[in-house]
Amino acid sequence: MMFRKILCPIDFSESSREALKAAARLATYEVAELTLMHVWQSTIRLSEETLMHSDVLEYERNQAQAGLAAAKAEVESLGAKAVSSKLVTGVPWKAIVDEVASNPVYDLLVMGTHGRTGIMRALLGSVAERVARHAECPVLLVRNRPAG
DSSP: OOOSEEEEEOOSSHHHHHHHHHHHHHHHHHTOEEEEEEEEOOSSOOOHHHHHTHHHHHHHHHHHHHHHHHHHHHHHHTTOOSEEEEEEESOHHHHHHHHHHHOTTOOEEEEEEOOOOHHHHHHHOOHHHHHHHHOSSOEEEEEOOOOO
């Protein structure tokens, strides 16, 4: 199967970095376009006080942009040629699924998974699992393997 356009959502975790490397290798091998996407969700609860200090929100957004820029530079250094990045806001799994649904040219979605099971998965949920269940294109889940 040839891939022409690959989406790689990243959250800057170690498993996300592994997925980034896999997506770069695939994009290089297949000569495919690669879109890196980060779904930004503020860590602060919006309140009247927070709205007065929107520089904190701006700082978080700038950090996310900087992370995307670094990820783009990394995949380009690994050989990927046509790389773009996208910062969106929202609920991560939903934003990723919506991106694929609204842009049917994606042939593949490559993303990291933390591999949580049991109570940790029940408490934290699984973005990767929800994306894999709902995405309208093939999904490649990449797990971070501990050294050793």
